[in-house]
Amino acid sequence: MITVENLSKSFQQNNETVRALDGVSMEVAPGSVCGVVGESGAGKSTLARCIGLLDKPDSGAIRVDGTDLVSLDGKALRAARRQIGVVPQGDSLLRQRTAAGNVALPLEAAGIPAAQRRQRVTELFELVGLSDKAGAYPDQLSGGQRQRVSIARALAGKPSVLLADEPTSALDPSTTDSVLTVLDRVRSELGVTVLVVTHDMAVVRRIADDVAVLEQGRVIEHGKVLDLVAETSSRVGETLLPATDQAAPLRPARTGHDVVAEVVLVGFAAVGALLPEASSRFEVDLSILGGGLTRLGDTPVAKFKVGLTGERSEAALNWMIERDANVRRAPVAVDGVAA
Numbered sequence: 200m201i202t203v204e205n206l207s208k209s210f211q212q213n214n215e216t217v218r219a220l221d222g223v224s225m226e227v228a229p230g231s232v233c234g235v236v237g238e239s240g241a242g243k244s245t246l247a248r249c250i251g252l253l254d255k256p257d258s259g260a261i262r263v264d265g266t267d268l269v270s271l272d273g274k275a276l277r278a279a280r281r282q283i284g285v286v287p288q289g290d291s292l293l294r295q296r297t298a299a300g301n302v303a304l305p306l307e308a309a310g311i312p313a314a315q316r317r318q319r320v321t322e323l324f325e326l327v328g329l330s331d332k333a334g335a336y337p338d339q340l341s342g343g344q345r346q347r348v349s350i351a352r353a354l355a356g357k358p359s360v361l362l363a364d365e366p367t368s369a370l371d372p373s374t375t376d377s378v379l380t381v382l383d384r385v386r387s388e389l390g391v392t393v394l395v396v397t398h399d400m401a402v403v404r405r406i407a408d409d410v411a412v413l414e415q416g417r418v419i420e421h422g423k424v425l426d427l428v429a430e431t432s433s434r435v436g437e438t439l440l441p442a443t444d445q446a447a448p449l450r451p452a453r454t455g456h457d458v459v460a461e462v463v464l465v466g467f468a469a470v471g472a473l474l475p476e477a478s479s480r481f482e483v484d485l486s487i488l489g490g491g492l493t494r495l496g497d498t499p500v501a502k503f504k505v506g507l508t509g510e511r512s513e514a515a516l517n518w519m520i521e522r523d524a525n526v527r528r529a530p531v532a533v534d535g536v537a538a
């Protein structure tokens with residue numbers, strides 16, 4: 200479990216103070232993947248560097264499994280650093296060493312005997328799906344393969360937390376997918392808590408359980424991805440779910456329906472059954488006017504604009520709300536004119 204409490208960090212830039220982190224608080228549950236997203240300069244890398252103990256915050260606490268890392272120094276700090284594997288931004292492998300040589304480096308530094316080292320390196324290459332590339336040099340590998348070697352190296356010391364800073368930037372979509380598959384396995388097979396800093400919401404869509412959105416050093420949204428997408432005001436939801444045709448807002452009068460609403464459905468059961476069941480149970484005619492289906496991780500999620508016609512249209516919507524559908528009704532008509 201990573202807990203960040205009220206973390207602040209400023210830098211001096213051209214005689215001005217830049218608040219890279221301004222009271223950041225967030226939690227990452229054990230064995231989950233959390234995406235930290237935001238525009239360039241929002242403070243993502245600074246947050247990752249503070250959690251990775253590469254930078255010291257000005258104030259605040261960072262707890263990993265209950266221990267506050269900010270207050271540590273000397274031997275205790277070195278021990279805490281071993282709990283956190285860092286995949287640095289960009290290409291960081293040593294060119295003159297083979298892929299296996301790079302992964303073995305932290306094990307050599309820790310004085311692990313050769314036989315144990317070989318076994319650990321073999322396991323790590325299996326985990327990242329590159330057993331046949333262990334003897335290759337970084338220049339003989341693709342960008343995605345180098346990134347997977349970098350992940351293996353960060354995991355060499357069996358950390359409980361893995362930090363990856365922009366692990367997929369500059370990779371094409373299919374290579375990105377192979378790197379994300381590896382990060383997903385790190386969480387599911389090793390139970391490691393993964394924090395991924397990224398500007399790419401596709402990373403969040405594919406592997407994140409939780410997300411924190413940073414803006415100018417502050418957290419403006421944080422929580423479970425599947426909870427946030429159900430909230431109508433969520434930027435995460437707006438980015439990850441299909442658009443329901445903003446050009447034609449919710450106007451019952453225009454569409455000829457009794458009620459028009461936006462509905463977000465999460466999970467196989469809701470996506471597959473809720474709309475047809477509401478329609479037949481309440482004898483209303485229900486048409487899909489916009490939106491569509493997507494997938495967040497393994498979970499299907501739908502956002503539809505629906506038009507309902509029939510006396511019990513409101514009751515049908517209420518019934519869906521009781522079954523955890525997130526429903527936003529069309530604005531109420533003013534002076535007889537639909538809003």
Ligand SMILES: Nc1ncnc2c1ncn2[C@@H]1O[C@H](COP(=O)(O)OP(=O)(O)OP(=O)(O)O)[C@@H](O)[C@H]1O
Pocket residue numbers: 210211212217218219237238239240241242243244245246398
């Ligand atoms: N070592 C440093 N010295 C001075 N200013 C810094 C330093 N590191 C970061 N900053 C400043 O702090 C702010 C946050 O930077 P940070 O790199 O954390 O953002 P980011 O969200 O990771 O951006 P990017 O996506 O471009 O990497 C920026 O204004 C940046 O210029």
